[in-house]
Amino acid sequence: MDLSFIINELGEDREQYFNAIAPPIMQSSNFAFETVAAMRDLLLDEYKGFLYSRGHNPTIDILRQKLAALDGAEDALVFGSGAAAIFTGVLSVVQQGDHVICVRDPYNWARQLFEIILPKFGVETTFVDGTDIANFEKALRPNTRLIYLESPNSFTFELQDIKAVAQLARSRNITTMIDNSYCTPLYQQPHLMGIDLCLQSATKFISGHSDTMAGVLTGSQEKIRRIFVSEYLNIGSGIAPFNAWLLLRGLRTLEIRLQRSADSTRQVLAWLKEHPLIHKVFFPLDPDFPQFELANSQMKGAAGLLTIQLKVERREQVELFCNSLKHFLMAVSWGGHESLAFPACASLEADSFDPGEPKHKMVRLYIGLEDPAYLIKDLEQALSKI
Numbered sequence: 203m204d205l206s207f208i209i210n211e212l213g214e215d216r217e218q219y220f221n222a223i224a225p226p227i228m229q230s231s232n233f234a235f236e237t238v239a240a241m242r243d244l245l246l247d248e249y250k251g252f253l254y255s256r257g258h259n260p261t262i263d264i265l266r267q268k269l270a271a272l273d274g275a276e277d278a279l280v281f282g283s284g285a286a287a288i289f290t291g292v293l294s295v296v297q298q299g300d301h302v303i304c305v306r307d308p309y310n311w312a313r314q315l316f317e318i319i320l321p322k323f324g325v326e327t328t329f330v331d332g333t334d335i336a337n338f339e340k341a342l343r344p345n346t347r348l349i350y351l352e353s354p355n356s357f358t359f360e361l362q363d364i365k366a367v368a369q370l371a372r373s374r375n376i377t378t379m380i381d382n383s384y385c386t387p388l389y390q391q392p393h394l395m396g397i398d399l400c401l402q403s404a405t406k407f408i409s410g411h412s413d414t415m416a417g418v419l420t421g422s423q424e425k426i427r428r429i430f431v432s433e434y435l436n437i438g439s440g441i442a443p444f445n446a447w448l449l450l451r452g453l454r455t456l457e458i459r460l461q462r463s464a465d466s467t468r469q470v471l472a473w474l475k476e477h478p479l480i481h482k483v484f485f486p487l488d489p490d491f492p493q494f495e496l497a498n499s500q501m502k503g504a505a506g507l508l509t510i511q512l513k514v515e516r517r518e519q520v521e522l523f524c525n526s527l528k529h530f531l532m533a534v535s536w537g538g539h540e541s542l543a544f545p546a547c548a549s550l551e552a553d554s555f556d557p558g559e560p561k562h563k564m565v566r567l568y569i570g571l572e573d574p575a576y577l578i579k580d581l582e583q584a585l586s587k588i
């Protein structure tokens with residue numbers, strides 16, 4: 203399916219809403235029926251239509267169709283956050299006594315789910331260095347039910363060989379799930395590489411304006427339908443119609459926003475690599491990145507996030523650099539219009555800074571939609587302060 207068709211037309215039936223160009227926000231919790239027979243029909247199978255907005259809703263339905271198609275998947279569910287998509291997806295796969303293999307250093311709330319919540323229900327997780335397929339093989343147990351990936355991760359960008367992991371999992375009847383937030387479906391399509399469930403935080407690039415939270419889970423219709431009638435309806439963490447509408451609006455410009463951010467990221471990266479106070483840069487499509495070959499073979503692009511390691515010895519220098527930035531905002535998240543800085547040392551107690559630990563001197567940058575020259579000037583003046 204053409205990207206232009208998906209973004210501009212798929213799922214939109216303007217005759218249903220006065221030929222309005224922008225789809226309506228169907229802000230209704232419930233939907234009425236003409237006959238008992240029609241009502242019964244949906245009560246017995248809510249997946250089929252509009253009954254109650256904890257399930258399906260017309261505005262959200264347009265979004266589901268577009269997001270599924272972007273992923274090359276049959277169906278999608280949209281959640282109130284990426285974390286809800288992770289929780290619901292994982293919960294739909296595992297049961298008591300099961301074992302999970304998860305990449306080392308996944309998104310923080312995925313790690314909490316595997317480390318703190320699932321053990322309460324008798325589900326154990328092994329965390330592995332996902333850069334080598336042999337580590338997945340070694341971690342396999344007879345009761346392994348799920349392999350959870352994140353490629354690349356969103357701080358230091360380690361990748362997994364997605365095809366190889368999917369093949370290994372399929373041969374053992376193990377479900378695979380991947381966090382594809384960094385790439386979005388425009389730059390990586392895990393379903394085409396054999397992954398069963400694909401999720402992303404739509405709070406980031408899909409929304410694109412730092413004004414809504416959302417998550418997406420895609421897969422085969424059989425799997426998504428099963429999740430819908432059970433975990434999705436039961437947890438009740440589906441997206442609200444207004445937030446779904448914001449994502450539809452974000453999708454219209456997704457392609458050009460990614461292009462702009464990707465172009466600017468390359469310019470900023472090239473400048474940073476020449477700066478004497480930058481010890482190292484991390485970006486998956488930089489030829490110096492350790493997994494560049496793999497990144498180049500399974501990703502169609504990369505935009506926005508890159509990490510720098512400063513050539514400094516003291517926490518105060520890292521902080522001075524970040525505090526001196528005038529146009530980069532210091533904040534978590536990414537994928538919006540605005541450029542951001544996130545120092546790793548902000549997640550540590552101030553006195554546990556260790557100058558021998560490379561990670562403590564890292565600052566993640568997100569390159570938004572501003573003029574790259576404007577951003578470089580800001581980095582230059584902030585680096586000159588240290």
Ligand SMILES: *Cc1c(COP(=O)(O)O)cnc(C)c1O
Pocket residue numbers: 283284285286309356381383384402403404405406415416417535
């Ligand atoms: C932000 C993020 C999430 C979680 O999404 P929320 O929308 O914040 O709940 C998951 N994975 C990655 C890689 C993220 O960056």
